[in-house]
Amino acid sequence: MVQPLDTLIETPSQTAGPYVHIGCIPSFAGVEGVYPQDLGTSPIAEGAQGQIITITGSIYDGTGWALRDAMIEAWQADAAGRFPGQDGADPAVSGFCRFAADKDSGLFTLRTVKPGATPARGGAVQAPHISLWIVARGINIGLQTRIYFGDEDNSNDPLLSRIEQRPRAETLIAKPDGEGQYRFDIRLQGDGETVFLDL
Amino acid sequence: MADGPLMPRRRDMHPVPFDPDYKTSISRSPRWPLLSMESTPSEETGPRFGASLLGPLDNNLIMNYSADGSPAIGERILMHGRVLDEMGRPVPETLIEIWQANAGGRYRHVKDGYLAPLDPNFGGCGRTITDAEGRYQFLTIRPGAYPWPNRANDWRPMHIHISVFGHAFGQRLITQMYFEGDPLIARCPIAATIKDRGQLERLVAPLDMSHARPLDFLAYKFDIVLRGRRQTMFENKPEGM
Numbered sequence: 001m002v003q004p005l006d007t008l009i010e011t012p013s014q015t016a017g018p019y020v021h022i023g024c025i026p027s028f029a030g031v032e033g034v035y036p037q038d039l040g041t042s043p044i045a046e047g048a049q050g051q052i053i054t055i056t057g058s059i060y061d062g063t064g065w066a067l068r069d070a071m072i073e074a075w076q077a078d079a080a081g082r083f084p085g086q087d088g089a090d091p092a093v094s095g096f097c098r099f100a101a102d103k104d105s106g107l108f109t110l111r112t113v114k115p116g117a118t119p120a121r122g123g124a125v126q127a128p129h130i131s132l133w134i135v136a137r138g139i140n141i142g143l144q145t146r147i148y149f150g151d152e153d154n155s156n157d158p159l160l161s162r163i164e165q166r167p168r169a170e171t172l173i174a175k176p177d178g179e180g181q182y183r184f185d186i187r188l189q190g191d192g193e194t195v196f197l198d199l
Numbered sequence: 200m201a202d203g204p205l206m207p208r209r210r211d212m213h214p215v216p217f218d219p220d221y222k223t224s225i226s227r228s229p230r231w232p233l234l235s236m237e238s239t240p241s242e243e244t245g246p247r248f249g250a251s252l253l254g255p256l257d258n259n260l261i262m263n264y265s266a267d268g269s270p271a272i273g274e275r276i277l278m279h280g281r282v283l284d285e286m287g288r289p290v291p292e293t294l295i296e297i298w299q300a301n302a303g304g305r306y307r308h309v310k311d312g313y314l315a316p317l318d319p320n321f322g323g324c325g326r327t328i329t330d331a332e333g334r335y336q337f338l339t340i341r342p343g344a345y346p347w348p349n350r351a352n353d354w355r356p357m358h359i360h361i362s363v364f365g366h367a368f369g370q371r372l373i374t375q376m377y378f379e380g381d382p383l384i385a386r387c388p389i390a391a392t393i394k395d396r397g398q399l400e401r402l403v404a405p406l407d408m409s410h411a412r413p414l415d416f417l418a419y420k421f422d423i424v425l426r427g428r429r430q431t432m433f434e435n436k437p438e439g440m
């Protein structure tokens with residue numbers, strides 16, 4: 001026998017299911033009037049500093065079909081690399097956004113400011129990126145990934161550097177697609193499967 | 200003592216991503232391993248929501264969609280509990296959102312066409328923010344079981360979906376609460392994606408008569424544990440020190 005540990009174990013996840021929108025984006029489900037507005041409709045308010053960008057993409061399953069029922073959450077730093085709540089952070093950047101894939105096309109759109117590089121432990125610097133969390137029917141525990149940008153210097157990013165198979169790092173990089181526009185597709189499985197994170 | 204990185208997720212204590220008995224998971228589960236790393240500020244920070252977000256009926260699903268002041272139909276229940284982290288510390292001021300089917304097992308969602316009727320006074324969503332001790336409460340009705348297209352005759356046990364933020368984006372969690380004594384839990388392929396029996400039992404809320412209100416509602420207790428952060432005297436020191 002040994003002494004018992006005094007730590008707890010995290011509550012297990014369960015799928016968000018097909019009706020996640022009722023709880024998280026009620027207007028998408030057709031539930032109106034419970035809250036004045038959905039939570040996290042935009043990560044920025046009027047007057048946010050930095051370059052306004054729009055990221056568009058789809059989430060594909062292993063058969064190549066775009067999910068119509070996914071919910072995505074994004075979290076990011078402001079243009080100077082400060083997270084909301086940190087000293088000096090841009091008050092017009094909430095940094096948090098919730099959005100759904102379109103129920104007909106499966107396309108999602110995120111309009112935000114491009115985040116700055118952020119410091120990490122041990123003096124490292126993370127290249128500009130947006131963290132994503134994806135839930136849907138058939139996803140038993142939320143999937144974490146990141147959007148980096150093809151027009152930034154990503155060469156010293158500690159996370160991208162950890163990806164052994166270099167072509168796979170490309171799955172985390174949004175492709176410039178016109179002024180302030182980027183394309184970022186997520187593949188849950190199969191050819192070009194996105195790198196998902198555990199951190 | 201400084202707050203260090205988030206404790207790594209114990210994936211064996213969570214559902215398996217790929218489970219053939221839950222058919223949709225087959226094409227929606229990654230095949231390659233996750234990239235595991237120590238958390239960074241991107242995961243250790245997260246959105247915070249204040250009490251100013253909340254309306255007075257946000258945590259009362261019996262009344263928050265009522266058109267004319269009539270309560271929702273169903274067995275009235277109080278759902279309550281605490282949010283803690285893996286260190287056993289309460290998680291105060293964190294947003295909890297729930298959603299559920301009505302007493303007949305029907306969701307108010309454009310994509311739900313189950314033949315059980317909608318309740319005109321039930322929307323099916325609620326939210327609240329934990330107090331200083333991490334406590335929360337919802338007043339709602341017990342949702343009905345419902346059939347779903349998977350194997351030929353699969354039914355979901357009665358359940359309430361729960362979303363919790365914590366204080367860090369890396370703590371984000373969505374789960375489901377089941378009800379003590381429901382025979383459908385043992386037959387449910389979604390519940391069965393959790394392979395550790397003790398972990399599944401943690402999603403089953405016991406009847407809690409100490410919080411029931413006579414002649415009004417029954418109560419069920421559901422505590423939630425989020426990832427913790429390592430706390431030692433040796434965090435944030437230069438390497439090798």
Ligand SMILES: [Fe+2]
Nearest residue numbers: 017355358360
């Ligand atoms: Fe459900």
